[in-house]
Amino acid sequence: MRAQVSGQPPALTLAAETFEELFARERGPMVRVAYLITGSRAVAEEVTHDAFVRVYQRWGRIERPGAYLRRCVVNGALGTRSRREHGERLTRSLGPWGGAETADHDHTLDAVLRLPPRPRALVVLRFYEQLSVDEIAEVLQIPAGTVKSGLHRALAQLREVLA
Amino acid sequence: MDDLQIAERLRTDLTRAADTALLVPPELEAVQASAAARRRRSVLAGVLAAAAALVLLAGAVAVVARDDGRDRTTTGIQPPTTRPVTTPTPSTVPSTVPSAAGSGGDGDTSSLTLRGDGLGAVDFGAPMDQAIAAVATHLGDVARPQPKAGTPCPGDQWVEAGWDTFATVVWQGLTLVFAGPDASSLHFVGWFALDFDGPVNLATVEGPRVGDPVAVWRATYGSRVVEFPEVPGMFRVALPEGEIVVNHSEVGGDASAGTLCVPEP
Numbered sequence: 001m002r003a004q005v006s007g008q009p010p011a012l013t014l015a016a017e018t019f020e021e022l023f024a025r026e027r028g029p030m031v032r033v034a035y036l037i038t039g040s041r042a043v044a045e046e047v048t049h050d051a052f053v054r055v056y057q058r059w060g061r062i063e064r065p066g067a068y069l070r071r072c073v074v075n076g077a078l079g080t081r082s083r084r085e086h087g088e089r090l091t092r093s094l095g096p097w098g099g100a101e102t103a104d105h106d107h108t109l110d111a112v113l114r115l116p117p118r119p120r121a122l123v124v125l126r127f128y129e130q131l132s133v134d135e136i137a138e139v140l141q142i143p144a145g146t147v148k149s150g151l152h153r154a155l156a157q158l159r160e161v162l163a
Numbered sequence: 164m165d166d167l168q169i170a171e172r173l174r175t176d177l178t179r180a181a182d183t184a185l186l187v188p189p190e191l192e193a194v195q196a197s198a199a200a201r202r203r204r205s206v207l208a209g210v211l212a213a214a215a216a217l218v219l220l221a222g223a224v225a226v227v228a229r230d231d232g233r234d235r236t237t238t239g240i241q242p243p244t245t246r247p248v249t250t251p252t253p254s255t256v257p258s259t260v261p262s263a264a265g266s267g268g269d270g271d272t273s274s275l276t277l278r279g280d281g282l283g284a285v286d287f288g289a290p291m292d293q294a295i296a297a298v299a300t301h302l303g304d305v306a307r308p309q310p311k312a313g314t315p316c317p318g319d320q321w322v323e324a325g326w327d328t329f330a331t332v333v334w335q336g337l338t339l340v341f342a343g344p345d346a347s348s349l350h351f352v353g354w355f356a357l358d359f360d361g362p363v364n365l366a367t368v369e370g371p372r373v374g375d376p377v378a379v380w381r382a383t384y385g386s387r388v389v390e391f392p393e394v395p396g397m398f399r400v401a402l403p404e405g406e407i408v409v410n411h412s413e414v415g416g417d418a419s420a421g422t423l424c425v426p427e428p
Contacts, residue, residue: 020191027188032181041186049189049197056198061324108176127173128181159169 019059022066023052029129030073036124037077039113047076070139074125078117111161119154126151274364275301275337277373279405279422282339282354291341294351295332301363302334310346321424335361342424355421365420367402374418376411 030051034044051072055065062068112123125136133151137144275283275298285297291308299305308330314321321327321342329342330349336359341349356365356373366372371380377398381388387401397410409420 023191023194028186031186031188032184035184035186036177036181041184045187045189049194052189052194053197053201056194057201106180108172109180112173112177123173124177127170128177130174155166155169158173162169162172 019056019065022055022069026066026069027052030069033070033124033129034073034077036109036112036128037074037117037121038080039109040080043080044077047073047080051076064138067135067139070125070129071141074121074140078121108162111158114161115154115157119150119157122147122150123154123158274366277354277356277365277367277407277420279402279407281351285351287351287353289351291330291343291349291351294339294341298332298334298337298339302337302361305332305334308332308341310341310349314342335359337361337365338421352424353422355419357419357421359418367400367407371400373409373420374411377409380409 027048031044031048034047034051035041038044038047051069054072055062055069058068059065112120115123121140122136125131125139126133131139133144133147136147140147281287281289282294283297283301285294289297295305295307310328310330312327314327314329325344326342328345328349329340330346331341332339336357338355338357339351340353340355342352343349359365359373364372367383369383371383377388377390377396380398380400384400384402388398389401390398397408399406399408405422407420407422411418
């Protein structure tokens with residue numbers, strides 16, 4: 001059984017009854033997904049807002065709102081400038097030169113953010129959102145085999161950096 | 164570090180990184196307001212696109228008319244006035260849609276009511292033949308239009324809905340726009356008046372007409388008239404049932420009004 005993220009149920013399997021219900025359930029998780037892909041709070045919040053606007057405009061005409069919402073978030077996040085281009089720093093403790101230790105989770109996020117955009121999205125959807133390969137394929141509208149191979153290469157890169 | 168270990172580290176560290184980032188999720192009211200604003204911009208863009216298309220169409224027709232000389236005749240159209248009437252493809256359309264005299268009119272056939280959710284007695288979303296017949300009551304019979312591939316509407320929701328066929332009908336400067344999933348299922352989605360020269364007034368139910376300056380509209384509708392700073396002479400009017408866009412250029416003498424792509428598929 002798949003673990004739940006931050007107390008959220010597996011979102012793709014739910015048929016939201018109203019936009020407001022979907023919004024209430026996903027507004028937090030989606031801004032976190034966007035943040036982990038972009039590394040920027042400002043960009044993440046903007047991307048998430050825009051994604052919900054698109055869903056709202058199409059409400060009633062999309063069959064799987066949860067999947068469509070994630071597609072909007074991921075595509076929006078991948079379409080924006082990266083954290084470094086945006087000039088925004090991660091919220092983190094001071095590094096060795098400042099006296100304090102850099103948090104492990106910042107090392108990990110930095111490593112993820114150094115991945116190319118598409119593998120970065122795969123890693124976030126797989127290991128943060130804990131979607132299955134098939135669910136990721138549905139969200140991104142790519143073959144499951146492409147998801148598997150992309151994750152394999154991304155993990156190989158991360159293993160070198162995080163070892 | 165094996166795959167299980169790295170997967171566990173990713174899950175733990177990414178969750179912690181997201182939880183400590185002090186993120187501010189969007190607010191429902193802001194999302195809904197943005198959606199409404201985008202819809203307004205979409206309507207304006209559609210009207211402007213229609214205006215541009217009609218100007219181009221008018222120019223093309225003028226060139227053809229000049230090249231054809233005095234032998235050119237209108238075909239398939241029975242205009243109520245002596246002014247030649249143009250349609251997108253008049254020479255290839257032999258049939259006409261009969262007028263619906265006594266049915267669907269405004270009652271007062273000397274005026275055609277401008278509405279934000281339709282025109283005269285016909286609502287947006289009505290079948291094409293019904294809409295044409297209703298307007299023909301005021302302006303005379305017109306050739307049945309030839310549907311074309313594409314959409315006159317901005318925004319990918321039209322393509323996503325499969326509404327990739329459209330048609331237009333023109334009476335003396337008044338255009339009706341239809342869209343739908345195929346040629347047999349076209350719906351009334353917009354109207355546009357550009358230098359209208361027909362036998363009736365184009366006016367809202369409250370009185371202002373196409374060609375009236377913004378002061379006249381403002382006197383009737385007050386703060387519901389909002390001008391576009393970037394387009395002198397153009398303003399939108401929030402009628403009770405929907406919004407229309409009006410243009411009255413003092414410089415060019417343009418007089419136009421319209422609304423397009425309502426409702427969405």
